[in-house]
Amino acid sequence: MSSLVDSRLGVGVIGKGNVGRELLALLPPQLNLVAAINTRSSLDAPGLLDALASLPRAVLVDCTAASGHEALYTAALRRGVHVVTANKKPFVAPLQARAALLEAARSAQLRYETTVGAGLPVIEPLKDLVRTGDEVRLIEGCFSGTLGFLASELSKGTPLSRAVTTAKELGYTEPDPKEDLAGFDVARKALILAREVGLELELGDVEVEPFVSLDAPLEALDETTAERVRSQAAQGRVLRYLARVDVLAKRLSVGPRWVDLSHPAAQLRGTESLVTYTTRRYADYPMRIQGPGAGAQVTAAGVLADVLAVARGSSPPLTLSGARSAESKGVARRLHEPASTPAFGFRSA
Numbered sequence: 001m002s003s004l005v006d007s008r009l010g011v012g013v014i015g016k017g018n019v020g021r022e023l024l025a026l027l028p029p030q031l032n033l034v035a036a037i038n039t040r041s042s043l044d045a046p047g048l049l050d051a052l053a054s055l056p057r058a059v060l061v062d063c064t065a066a067s068g069h070e071a072l073y074t075a076a077l078r079r080g081v082h083v084v085t086a087n088k089k090p091f092v093a094p095l096q097a098r099a100a101l102l103e104a105a106r107s108a109q110l111r112y113e114t115t116v117g118a119g120l121p122v123i124e125p126l127k128d129l130v131r132t133g134d135e136v137r138l139i140e141g142c143f144s145g146t147l148g149f150l151a152s153e154l155s156k157g158t159p160l161s162r163a164v165t166t167a168k169e170l171g172y173t174e175p176d177p178k179e180d181l182a183g184f185d186v187a188r189k190a191l192i193l194a195r196e197v198g199l200e201l202e203l204g205d206v207e208v209e210p211f212v213s214l215d216a217p218l219e220a221l222d223e224t225t226a227e228r229v230r231s232q233a234a235q236g237r238v239l240r241y242l243a244r245v246d247v248l249a250k251r252l253s254v255g256p257r258w259v260d261l262s263h264p265a266a267q268l269r270g271t272e273s274l275v276t277y278t279t280r281r282y283a284d285y286p287m288r289i290q291g292p293g294a295g296a297q298v299t300a301a302g303v304l305a306d307v308l309a310v311a312r313g314s315s316p317p318l319t320l321s322g323a324r325s326a327e328s329k330g331v332a333r334r335l336h337e338p339a340s341t342p343a344f345g346f347r348s349a
């Protein structure tokens with residue numbers, strides 16, 4: 001006879017859109033799906049949390065782009081409910097709220113690998129560099145699979161407005177594509193990575209240039225954008241949206257650049273993203289992570305991987321003696337060695 005108490009990990013999902021739907025289709029029967037809610041559900045997020053907190057082991061999964069969920073996560077973690085999320089916004093909340101979140105994460109697991117690079121392993125490798133005492137000096141790349149897709153489409157001659165419509169239909173964009181086009185989504189990712197290495201910066205500290213101007217309807221930009229793409233292509237250059245976290249200078253910038261075909265970012269296709277870490281150990285040849293960085297399937301699989309890590313019950317990793325954790329305040333201050341050559345020239349691009 002089976003036990004009356006369900007010993008499986010309880011899972012509560014907020015968000016049943018592109019990512020949430022895929023995740024629900026992937027959840028294995030070894031997990032106990034308690035409820036999946038959206039904005040129209042009778043159960044709200046605090047109600048879902050109450051249900052999860054009554055179980056011996058449970059995880060709250062956030063597949064929304066809602067603002068203000070840092071307070072929900074903090075409450076969940078304090079009640080021993082693990083949190084897995086694809087939502088970037090709680091991690092770019094003011095530093096005080098983030099500190100409360102990380103403090104609460106001593107009580108339960110908080111995993112957010114898919115907030116940067118979707119299904120690609122980007123955050124855990126960075127945490128590992130910090131945990132093992134490396135010094136991260138520079139983080140660069142194309143952090144948006146969505147803007148990568150748009151840039152690829154423009155190179156193929158697709159009009160800008162149609163490329164954006166297609167990206168939305170394919171589930172690549174943020175719920176509001178203007179978040180991508182304005183550069184806000186990449187700015188959030190840059191800040192998430194910067195904070196992982198100890199930079200105590202706010203979203204307003206990121207220098208953001210939009211992918212395209214949002215002053216006019218996109219259709220009005222189709223012709224001029226296509227013309228610029230053609231003339232730059234004739235000179236051997238392609239458009240890429242680059243991000244740069246200069247850890248030593250404590251400077252974050254994101255913006256569109258025309259890059260030569262020899263540039264590492266020029267080789268990216270479709271939704272491919274690229275993140276490079278230049279560190280004391282990876283100084284001559286930076287660590288590179290590359291692959292599709294947008295899409296509901298890869299993102300949902302990444303969320304599931306985080307849920308499975310929670311189910312395995314891995315405890316918070318130990319840090320090397322003397323090395324500080326990613327959450328520590330002092331990592332950036334310890335960086336005293338000169339910056340090495342950038343993985344690729346953002347400024348000169």
Ligand SMILES: NC(=O)c1ccc[n+]([C@@H]2O[C@H](COP(=O)([O-])OP(=O)(O)OC[C@H]3O[C@@H](n4cnc5c(N)ncnc54)[C@H](OP(=O)(O)O)[C@@H]3O)[C@@H](O)[C@H]2O)c1
Binds near residue numbers: 019063066117
């Ligand atoms: N798509 C990707 O390639 C990708 C990649 C990496 C990360 N992400 C992240 O994944 C998250 C979800 O993206 P998506 O493409 O799945 O978005 P989406 O299709 O717009 O789905 C969002 C879902 O969240 C629900 N929702 C929003 N606010 C809510 C609230 N306060 N309470 C309950 N439900 C709420 C919506 O409810 P309704 O159905 O009622 O509207 C909807 O079901 C975002 O944070 C995004 O940045 C996405």
